[in-house]
Amino acid sequence: xxTLFTNARLIDPEAGTETPGAVxxxxxxxxxxxxxxxxxxxxxxxxxxxxxxxxxxxxGGKCLAPGIVDIGVKVCEPGERHKESYKSAGLAxxxxxxxxxxxxxxxxxxIDSPETLEFVTRRAQADTPVNxxxxxxxxxxxxxxxxxxxxxxxxxxxxxxxxxDHVVANTKVFQRALTYARSCGALVIAHPQEPVLSKGAAAxxxxxAALYGLPAVSPMAERMGLDRDIALLEMTGARYHADQITxxxxxxxxxxxxxxxxxxxxxxSIHHLTxxxxxxxxxxxxxxxxxxxxxxxxxxAVVEAVRSGxxxxxxxxxxxxxxxxxxxxxxxxxxxxxxLETLLPAALRLYHAELLDLPALFRAMSLNxxxxxxxxxxxxxxxxxxxxxxxxxxxPFVLDRFKLRSKSQNTPYDGQRMQGRVEAxxxxxxxxxxxx
Amino acid sequence: xSFEHRHLLGIExxxxxxxxxxxxxxxxxxxxxxxxxKHSDVLAGLTQINMFFENSTRTQxxxxxxxxRLGADVMNMAMQASSIKKGETxxxxxxxxxxxxxxxxxxxxxxxxxxxxxxxxxNCAVLNxxxxxxxxxxxxxxxxxxxxxxxxxxxxxxxxxxxxIAHSRVARSNLILLGxxxxxxxxxxxxxxxxxxxxxxxxEIYDDMREGxxxxxxxxxxxxxxxxxxxxxxxxEREYYHRYGLDADKLAQAKPDAIxxxxxxxxxxxxxxxxxxxxxxxxxxxxxVEMGVAVRMAAMDLLARNLRAERQAKAG
Numbered sequence: 013x014x015t016l017f018t019n020a021r022l023i024d025p026e027a028g029t030e031t032p033g034a035v036x037x038x039x040x041x042x043x044x045x046x047x048x049x050x051x052x053x054x055x056x057x058x059x060x061x062x063x064x065x066x067x068x069x070x071x072g073g074k075c076l077a078p079g080i081v082d083i084g085v086k087v088c089e090p091g092e093r094h095k096e097s098y099k100s101a102g103l104a105x106x107x108x109x110x111x112x113x114x115x116x117x118x119x120x121x122x123i124d125s126p127e128t129l130e131f132v133t134r135r136a137q138a139d140t141p142v143n144x145x146x147x148x149x150x151x152x153x154x155x156x157x158x159x160x161x162x163x164x165x166x167x168x169x170x171x172x173x174x175x176x177d178h179v180v181a182n183t184k185v186f187q188r189a190l191t192y193a194r195s196c197g198a199l200v201i202a203h204p205q206e207p208v209l210s211k212g213a214a215a216x217x218x219x220x221a222a223l224y225g226l227p228a229v230s231p232m233a234e235r236m237g238l239d240r241d242i243a244l245l246e247m248t249g250a251r252y253h254a255d256q257i258t259x260x261x262x263x264x265x266x267x268x269x270x271x272x273x274x275x276x277x278x279x280x281s282i283h284h285l286t287x288x289x290x291x292x293x294x295x296x297x298x299x300x301x302x303x304x305x306x307x308x309x310x311x312x313a314v315v316e317a318v319r320s321g322x323x324x325x326x327x328x329x330x331x332x333x334x335x336x337x338x339x340x341x342x343x344x345x346x347x348x349x350x351x352l353e354t355l356l357p358a359a360l361r362l363y364h365a366e367l368l369d370l371p372a373l374f375r376a377m378s379l380n381x382x383x384x385x386x387x388x389x390x391x392x393x394x395x396x397x398x399x400x401x402x403x404x405x406x407x408p409f410v411l412d413r414f415k416l417r418s419k420s421q422n423t424p425y426d427g428q429r430m431q432g433r434v435e436a437x438x439x440x441x442x443x444x445x446x447x448x
Numbered sequence: 449x450s451f452e453h454r455h456l457l458g459i460e461x462x463x464x465x466x467x468x469x470x471x472x473x474x475x476x477x478x479x480x481x482x483x484x485x486k487h488s489d490v491l492a493g494l495t496q497i498n499m500f501f502e503n504s505t506r507t508q509x510x511x512x513x514x515x516x517r518l519g520a521d522v523m524n525m526a527m528q529a530s531s532i533k534k535g536e537t538x539x540x541x542x543x544x545x546x547x548x549x550x551x552x553x554x555x556x557x558x559x560x561x562x563x564x565x566x567x568x569x570x571n572c573a574v575l576n577x578x579x580x581x582x583x584x585x586x587x588x589x590x591x592x593x594x595x596x597x598x599x600x601x602x603x604x605x606x607x608x609x610x611x612x613i614a615h616s617r618v619a620r621s622n623l624i625l626l627g628x629x630x631x632x633x634x635x636x637x638x639x640x641x642x643x644x645x646x647x648x649x650x651x652e653i654y655d656d657m658r659e660g661x662x663x664x665x666x667x668x669x670x671x672x673x674x675x676x677x678x679x680x681x682x683x684x685e686r687e688y689y690h691r692y693g694l695d696a697d698k699l700a701q702a703k704p705d706a707i708x709x710x711x712x713x714x715x716x717x718x719x720x721x722x723x724x725x726x727x728x729x730x731x732x733x734x735x736x737v738e739m740g741v742a743v744r745m746a747a748m749d750l751l752a753r754n755l756r757a758e759r760q761a762k763a764g
Contacts (some may be wrong), residue, residue: 225583225620342561
């Protein structure tokens with residue numbers, strides 16, 4: 013099977029370039045990337061392909077980029093399939109240009125044993141058109157007391173270990189888990205946060221939280237959590253990824269840790285890059301995420317850190333919640349937002365605001381997450397899997413949450429103007445989504 | 449009438465002239481309440497439901513009395529004892545209520561924003577009787593009326609709000625109201641109970657009470673909300689009383705005619721000296737209770753007028 017993508021605007025995150033060109037895909041992999049504007053016939057001839065053997069995909073001058081690798085997607089199987097199943101998550105991912113979802117283990121029960129992981133893998137293979145890579149819990153039941161069977165779980169396919177938003181508060185337990193994980197070569201993904209300070213918080217402390225009378229946490233709690241984790245990395249030498257860095261105060265510590273050669277990377281969520289604490293106005297619980305939305309200063313500092321590469325990865329932190337969990341007083345409402353389908357349009361806000369260019373966005377959404385997990389994807393180069401997203405970066409639309417493919421529709425962008433939309437998504441060269 | 453709101457959810461959405469409108473009408477109701485025959489029929493035929501998801505004696509009684517004096521059919525629902533214990537959500541409760549066709553709904557809830565949420569789902573006028581640490585608008589209005597009647601004006605006054613600001617919806621509503629009416633506000637208390645963010649609302653913050661009380665016209669004391677604290681804000685009640693309890697000695701820093709206020713219920717000997725609280729020359733605490741009924745009558749009257757106008761417009 014051979015497909016030639018012609019007339020495309022190629023977004024190459026590794027080279028940092030945006031050029032017109034074509035991509036030849038053969039047997040599920042990228043066979044060639046052609047940045048010169050040669051004709052389709054010449055290109056095929058140059059690669060020894062007869063014109064009748066190849067399908068031509070005319071990209072119409074739209075953007076072609078490596079598919080998004082989204083670390084930290086919650087699919088609510090097992091336990092809460094009514095919120096999101098592998099099938100619905102897969103459709104949402106495909107429609108959002110996400111070609112690989114890296115799933116979270118914060119299900120009920122947690123994915124903390126090889127048996128549960130195998131169940132999840134079977135469900136994912138049967139129902140999902142995109143690549144699914146599971147993470148497993150770092151401690152049993154995500155309770156922060158005993159480490160999981162990290163070795164067996166890796167054998168069963170776990171690509172990383174995380175207790176998600178549960179901080180392993182017991183430093184001794186965390187130290188041992190990091191030490192053991194290092195011996196297995198496992199990547200540990202942690203939620204940097206001082207757990208006692210942030211307990212019960214629904215907002216970031218500041219004028220807004222004070223006015224709204226919401227229980228709040230200082231942004232400093234994130235830095236304190238990160239500082240502890242960095243000290244443990246110095247002790248253990250483990251491979252570590254901070255799931256979400258969302259405050260300016262945490263950035264210097266991250267920068268020092270990287271400069272000191274620790275094996276550390278950091279992510280942030282699309283919501284923290286595009287929204288701030290004031291968006292919660294009127295106690296809108298769809299804007300309740302964890303950690304809570306930050307000040308505008310923090311948001312801009314985090315955007316700049318993504319631009320400079322200090323923050324490596326942008327994730328959707330896709331967290332489906334049903335209406336019942338959200339239609340509660342703000343303090344009691346569940347945290348989290350669905351984002352698989354809105355990740356790219358929301359990220360394009362940063363592009364249209366001239367804060368990040370397209371290669372930088374795809375470096376953070378595709379290349380870096382693939383690199384961190386040791387995957388071949390995330391690149392626009394010969395030999396890489398042909399996981400691709402074709403999108404129009406400019407077309408405006410108003411988001412209607414009831415049109416989302418997720419089983420849950422808790423998006424903060426409902427009714428908002430967005431600019432940029434996925435036209436088609438390809439996994440191993442095959443279309444898994446085309447806009448009607 | 450220049451009061452165009454469907455609900456009274458907080459002071460924040462009100463404009464200064466709307467605050468004045470409520471207070472002016474409340475003055476009339478103070479006069480009514482002082483007559484031997486204290487009854488009006490402005491709410492006749494309307495149903496008022498008081499829903500308290502949190503314990504209250506004084507506020508609930510005040511709203512009940514206000515409704516009854518205006519001729520409404522008043523019902524009290526003690527919610528912490530009933531359906532929420534059975535797992536009913538706030539939205540379900542709202543749906544149930546809608547079926548009872550109330551006209552005025554008075555709600556107190558332990559969570560900030562819960563009354564706003566309820567107001568979005570019901571077909572009647574909602575009055576916030578206190579939501580979490582957010583707002584308690586009728587308390588701020590009754591405090592404003594008390595000050596206006598005692599000082600003859602509600603602007604260009606130096607007003608000290610003292611004590612547990614952090615856990616107080618009364619403090620938030622007062623801070624907003626008194627700010628809108630162009631007064632100078634000082635917040636006095638230990639830094640654990642007076643978060644620095646409040647400086648951004650234009651208030652001056654003092655942790656020395658004597659310094660803070662210097663030359664103020666009004667001293668508003670707040671109750672130490674022990675039930676809202678998760679421990680460790682102050683070392684002990686006796687140290688708190690020593691540093692932040694209002695007594696004659698500290699009050700001497702204020703203007704000679706300064707008034708002393710407290711939203712009640714008081715912790716005598718914790719935030720205020722008992723003798724001082726009872727001193728009729730300084731303390732207006734009893735007046736505050738009286739003004740409370742009048743302000744609530746005025747607020748319900750205004751909301752009922754808007755409700756009737758809205759229904760007439762729909763019917764016509």
